[in-house]
Amino acid sequence: MDVVKKLVSGRLRAQEAGRHPDPDLLAAFAEKGLSQEARNGLLNHLAKCMECRDTLYLAMPEPDTQQVLLPSREPRLAMRWATVAVSVVILGSVLVVNRAVFSRHVTSSYSPAREKSQPKREIAELKTPPEVDQIAPASAKMADAKVLPPVNHMTAKPKASMQFDQSGEVRLGAAQSASRGDEALVTGAKLAKKDLSSVSWGLSANGDVQRSLDSGKTWQIVPVSKDASFRAISSVGDDIWVGGTAGILYHSADSGQSWQKTGPALIDEIVHIDFSDPQNGVLSTANGQVWNTSDGGQNWRLK
Amino acid sequence: MPASNLRHFEGTESNPALLELYRKSRAEEFGITMGEFAAILEELAAKNLQESYKQKYDFFGRLHIEDLALARACAAGNERAWQVFMLRFREKLYDAGRQITRDDATGRELADSVYADLYGTQTREGQRHSKLSSYGGRGSLGGWLRTVLAQEYINHYRKQRRLVSLDRECEEGAQFPAAVAEEITGVDKRLEQAVDEALRSLDPEDRFILASYFLDERTLAEIARSLSVHESTISRRVEKLTKNVRKQILKFLGGMGMSRREAEEALRADARDLRVDIRASLAQDSAQVAFSDREAKAGKGGR
Numbered sequence: 372m373d374v375v376k377k378l379v380s381g382r383l384r385a386q387e388a389g390r391h392p393d394p395d396l397l398a399a400f401a402e403k404g405l406s407q408e409a410r411n412g413l414l415n416h417l418a419k420c421m422e423c424r425d426t427l428y429l430a431m432p433e434p435d436t437q438q439v440l441l442p443s444r445e446p447r448l449a450m451r452w453a454t455v456a457v458s459v460v461i462l463g464s465v466l467v468v469n470r471a472v473f474s475r476h477v478t479s480s481y482s483p484a485r486e487k488s489q490p491k492r493e494i495a496e497l498k499t500p501p502e503v504d505q506i507a508p509a510s511a512k513m514a515d516a517k518v519l520p521p522v523n524h525m526t527a528k529p530k531a532s533m534q535f536d537q538s539g540e541v542r543l544g545a546a547q548s549a550s551r552g553d554e555a556l557v558t559g560a561k562l563a564k565k566d567l568s569s570v571s572w573g574l575s576a577n578g579d580v581q582r583s584l585d586s587g588k589t590w591q592i593v594p595v596s597k598d599a600s601f602r603a604i605s606s607v608g609d610d611i612w613v614g615g616t617a618g619i620l621y622h623s624a625d626s627g628q629s630w631q632k633t634g635p636a637l638i639d640e641i642v643h644i645d646f647s648d649p650q651n652g653v654l655s656t657a658n659g660q661v662w663n664t665s666d667g668g669q670n671w672r673l674k
Numbered sequence: 675m676p677a678s679n680l681r682h683f684e685g686t687e688s689n690p691a692l693l694e695l696y697r698k699s700r701a702e703e704f705g706i707t708m709g710e711f712a713a714i715l716e717e718l719a720a721k722n723l724q725e726s727y728k729q730k731y732d733f734f735g736r737l738h739i740e741d742l743a744l745a746r747a748c749a750a751g752n753e754r755a756w757q758v759f760m761l762r763f764r765e766k767l768y769d770a771g772r773q774i775t776r777d778d779a780t781g782r783e784l785a786d787s788v789y790a791d792l793y794g795t796q797t798r799e800g801q802r803h804s805k806l807s808s809y810g811g812r813g814s815l816g817g818w819l820r821t822v823l824a825q826e827y828i829n830h831y832r833k834q835r836r837l838v839s840l841d842r843e844c845e846e847g848a849q850f851p852a853a854v855a856e857e858i859t860g861v862d863k864r865l866e867q868a869v870d871e872a873l874r875s876l877d878p879e880d881r882f883i884l885a886s887y888f889l890d891e892r893t894l895a896e897i898a899r900s901l902s903v904h905e906s907t908i909s910r911r912v913e914k915l916t917k918n919v920r921k922q923i924l925k926f927l928g929g930m931g932m933s934r935r936e937a938e939e940a941l942r943a944d945a946r947d948l949r950v951d952i953r954a955s956l957a958q959d960s961a962q963v964a965f966s967d968r969e970a971k972a973g974k975g976g977r
Contacts, residue, residue, distance in 0.1 A: 375920045378941070380888045382869040394821035398813025401821075403902055404736065405812070414878035418885045422828060428892060429774050429824035430817070431899055577735050598698065600740075616740055638762055640814065657816050658766045 392416060397427055404576075433659070570626060572606045580604065580613050582627055593627045605644040605652065612668065614641030614654055622668050635662050635671040691731050699739040704747030704755040714746055718810050741818075742811030749794070749807035763819060770820045774827050788819075788826050864930050865923070865940050872922035880915055887912050 392413055399405050400413050417424050571583040573590060578600030581590040595601070601615035609626040618637025621630045634641075639656035646652035653663040654671075661674040692712055696702070701711045718737070719730045744762075747755035767789060772781035794804035809818050873881060879901070886892040886900070887908075894912070898905035920941075927937035 375916050375923075376888045378865070378869045378923070379873065379884055379919060382866065382873060393808065393810070394818050394825060395808070395810040395812045397821045398817030400813075401900065402813050402817050411878045414882045418878060418881035421885075421890060424882075424886060424890055424892075425828055426821060426824045427900060428886075428890075428896055429827060430770075430820040431896075432770075432820065433773060600698075639766075640816070657814070659769065 389416060389419070391420065391423055394426075397423065397430065401427065401431060572604055572611060572627075574601050574604050574613070578602060578615055580611075580627070595621050595623075595630045596632070603641050603644040603654070605646045607646045607649050610646065610649045610667070612644050612646060612652065612654075614644050616640050618656060620644075620654070620668075633668050635673075637662075691734075695734055695739055699743035701743035701747065704743060704752045704758075706743060706747055706750070706752075711743065714742065721810070722812075737811035738814050739811060741815035742809065745806040745809040745811075745815055748792070749804040751802070751804075763816065766816055767819060767823070770823050774820075774823055784823060784827055784830070787830075788823050791822075791826075862940050864927060864932070868923045868926035868930070869919075871926045872919045875922055876915070876919070880911070883908060883911055884915060884919075 396405070396409070396413055400410060405413065417427065571587050573581045573583070575581050575590075575592070580593045580595050580601055582593050583590045595613060596619065599615050599617075599619040599621070601613045601619075603615065604611065604613045606612075609624060611623045611627055612620065614620040614634070618634070618639055618641055620632070620634030620637070620641060622633045623630045634654070637656055637660075639658045639660065641654055642657050643655040644652065645654075650667045651663070651665050652668065653661060653674075655661045662671045663674060664671050689712075692715070693708070695715070696708055696711050699711065702708075706714075715730075715734055715737075719733060722733060744755055744758060748759050767785040768782060770781075771783075771785035771788075772778055775781040775784055788805075791805040794802040794806075796803050805822065809815060813821075873884075876884070883897055883901075886897045887894075894905040894908045898908045901908070923941060924934070924937045927940060928934065932940065
């Protein structure tokens with residue numbers, strides 16, 4: 372490495388850096404707010420200009436006010452696990468459907484003991500969730516739903532956590548339920564209660580709250596507030612918290628069907644929210660303040 | 675000073691998308707009219723080469739519009755805007771100053787000096803010129819302020835360093851050194867060319883990583899934070915890049931007619947001989963010239 376280091380350092384030093392970027396562009400780069408094209412142009416300059424690199428590194432906020440980032444391998448690992456989980460869910464669904472069909476077939480064809488088999492049929496119907504019959508209509512409804520272009524992001528992880536992706540968007544993988552993640556239905560804007568845990572949440576680069584019902588293939592904007600631009604999101608089960616500009620904080624206790632403005636009186640932008648369970652959470656603001664709650668956001672204490 | 679010294683842009687008052695941005699920015703609160711607001715956005719769109727209607731509104735949608743309105747209103751001298759600015763950013767400025775300088779007194783001094791520039795102690799064509807008028811809303815105002823502080827610190831530090839070293843040399847009775855002759859390294863031109871080619875074949879982010887790691891000796895954690903990835907990702911990438919660059923250099927040398935053995939030998943010998951001109955790189959011209967997307971897109975510029 373030493374030989375290459377010396378050669379590369381020498382040549383990088385010898386390169387002409389060109390005009391310095393203005394602070395606006397450097398700040399946008401640090402906050403992942405540039406388009407790919409502008410980002411590459413800036414990186415090109417940064418690779419040649421020690422002064423701008425110094426500026427960039429000096430201007431970075433202290434580590435404890437930044438989001439905790441996971442190794443990039445994790446999304447890939449999570450993707451693999453998600454694939455396995457989805458396969459298991461699909462297999463399970465097929466087995467349940469087959470079992471239900473088999474039960475009906477048996478009960479209808481066993482005519483000599485028809486009266487006796489009637490309770491069995493009822494049991495079979497009880498064991499077969501009604502959603503099984505809704506799989507086909509659901510896919511048609513999904514096709515009608517507004518579909519956003521696909522974005523690169525992490526897939527659902529066992530515990531909800533925040534990730535940045537290439538598009539500068541933030542994604543949260545909600546706990547992947549052991550039940551039927553693929554059967555999450557969109558009926559108008561409402562969701563079946565039992566499917567809520569399979570929903571993934573994210574923020575668009577514009578600060579809109581987004582929800583995915585199909586493991587992140589498509590995303591829908593969830594209207595929360597016209598006035599706010601959100602920067603941080605956290606979800607635990609049905610409870611979602613989103614925070615953003617001017618210290619605005621919203622909470623939904625029903626997986627995004629309704630939202631209430633909440634939180635401490637803040638002026639600074641909320642840059643991070645993390646709830647470990649529906650009661651205990653912490654948020655931090657752009658000026659480094661850290662607030663925590665232990666009663667689901669009813670009261671907040673400054674750390 | 676009233677905000678009405680801002681440029682006015684005609685014929686945009688009925689544009690619903692612009693009206694929505696205007697409302698969201700709270701510009702009216704700070705005395706910026708719709709026409710003035712539109713003129714600010716048009717100026718930024720022109721600077722950043724957003725020409726079509728769609729490009730423009732996508733670009734406007736990504737701006738930190740509230741911060742932009744606040745900064746421009748402050749630059750125009752709106753008192754209410756200054757009150758909000760002080761409330762939101764005064765402490766942040768001092769905190770960032772302390773963080774950058776690692777010293778309380780120096781940090782305050784730095785923040786005060788930047789604050790004077792923000793307020794605008796210099797006049798241009800009879801009008802007070804505030805540095806806030808150069809804020810373009812692409813990054814957050816907080817991030818922009820930190821970057822401005824970092825730039826100011828670097829400029830200040832360089833000036834001080836030069837003065838101190840001259841003073842010390844005078845005190846110690848040292849003779850001024852003769853001008854440093856052009857570096858004589860005896861580096862094979864073909865090797866330089868091969869290293870340049872190898873570096874050119876990398877993408878800008880890879881070159882930035884190499885420059886940060888090899889040239890600036892930044893830690894993996896620092897580089898990781900600047901790119902919002904985990905440091906293990908950077909560690910793996912540095913290792914991979916080093917191997918790749920070496921391979922590419924040997925390949926390019928081979929393409930220039932060198933045998934594998936000759937290429938390996940040239941690489942070893944020249945890396946030993948290579949001297950780096952630290953003095954020249956420290957004496958970079960620190961004049962700040964705006965760097966627009968035009969240069970970013972073209973990947974060039976000229977200081």
